[in-house]
Amino acid sequence: MKSPNPSKAEARYTIILFYKFFEVKNTKKLMKEQRKICESLNLKGRFLIATEGVNATLEGETKDINKYIRGMHAKRNFKNVVFKKSKGTGKGFTKLMVKVRPEVVTLGAGKFNVKKETAKSITPAELERLYKKDKDFVVLDLRNNFEIEVGQFERTIHPNIKNFRDLPSKIPKLKALKKKKIIIVCTGGIRCEKASCLLKREGFEDMYQLKDGIHAYMQKYPNKNFKGSLFVFDNRMVTPVVDVPKRVIMGKCVYCNKACEDFYNDDSTRPSTKVICCITCIKQHKNILRQAVSI
Numbered sequence: 001m002k003s004p005n006p007s008k009a010e011a012r013y014t015i016i017l018f019y020k021f022f023e024v025k026n027t028k029k030l031m032k033e034q035r036k037i038c039e040s041l042n043l044k045g046r047f048l049i050a051t052e053g054v055n056a057t058l059e060g061e062t063k064d065i066n067k068y069i070r071g072m073h074a075k076r077n078f079k080n081v082v083f084k085k086s087k088g089t090g091k092g093f094t095k096l097m098v099k100v101r102p103e104v105v106t107l108g109a110g111k112f113n114v115k116k117e118t119a120k121s122i123t124p125a126e127l128e129r130l131y132k133k134d135k136d137f138v139v140l141d142l143r144n145n146f147e148i149e150v151g152q153f154e155r156t157i158h159p160n161i162k163n164f165r166d167l168p169s170k171i172p173k174l175k176a177l178k179k180k181k182i183i184i185v186c187t188g189g190i191r192c193e194k195a196s197c198l199l200k201r202e203g204f205e206d207m208y209q210l211k212d213g214i215h216a217y218m219q220k221y222p223n224k225n226f227k228g229s230l231f232v233f234d235n236r237m238v239t240p241v242v243d244v245p246k247r248v249i250m251g252k253c254v255y256c257n258k259a260c261e262d263f264y265n266d267d268s269t270r271p272s273t274k275v276i277c278c279i280t281c282i283k284q285h286k287n288i289l290r291q292a293v294s295i
Contacts, residue, residue, distance in 0.1 A: 022053050
């Protein structure tokens with residue numbers, strides 16, 4: 001018997017990424033509700049809840065994901081949520097995790113009124129027009145350094161952070177950007193929403209955030225001013241978001257510098273770090289490297 005066509009098998013699954021900042025009055029109640037809904041639809045992934053809002057990545061069969069989205073849009077606090085979709089594999093997550101946390105994205109810089117303090121948004125189309133007009137601006141990428149290794153915008157500056165919570169300590173090194181027009185970017189938008197609040201308090205004024213993140217830009221303008229792939233926190237690790245011919249591979253093997261995008265955990269350091277390694281070099285370093293996986 002012939003094995004199923006991989007592309008058709010993958011088309012059965014969809015991964016969604018979404019968030020929203022709003023006041024969650026009863027976090028435990030929402031946690032129980034979401035766990036029940038996700039389990040009923042056989043969804044797996046990560047759903048984080050805090051008093052400041054929600055942040056989630058979920059995978060399931062496409063029909064079940066669509067049912068989930070329709071149900072969420074019918075709820076008052078979720079009717080305007082943007083669900084960012086990409087093709088799944090059915091193996092993006094091994095289980096469902098629904099948890100209450102102090103923050104839905106950890107910055108550790110105190111409380112913000114995100115709705116009032118966050119920076120103005122710029123759409124992917126508006127950003128594309130800036131590139132075409134060759135306006136004087138820089139892109140401040142607030143993702144972790146290993147995420148940037150596999151894909152980034154033209155004109156990118158990044159603070160070289162290992163974790164988002166490192167950003168407050170890096171702000172003094174970004175002071176020169178206060179005089180420039182800044183477009184801040186992250187995967188889906190949530191880190192930009194929160195970080196821009198902090199940056200505004202620190203005196204950054206001519207600053208905008210990319211609406212719905214890099215994911216939205218790549219969907220609308222694949223292989224344009226964002227080169228490479230998007231790092232994602234599921235077992236795919238990277239995704240082109242939209243499959244295009246002659247896609248640029250930005251990632252480089254940490255040992256031989258060959259173009260590749262395969263991530264491994266390097267256990268020779270504590271805590272372990274994510275590195276890119278090609279299929280040839282992994283054979284030589286398999287004693288310290290293991291395949292990077294999510295939950």
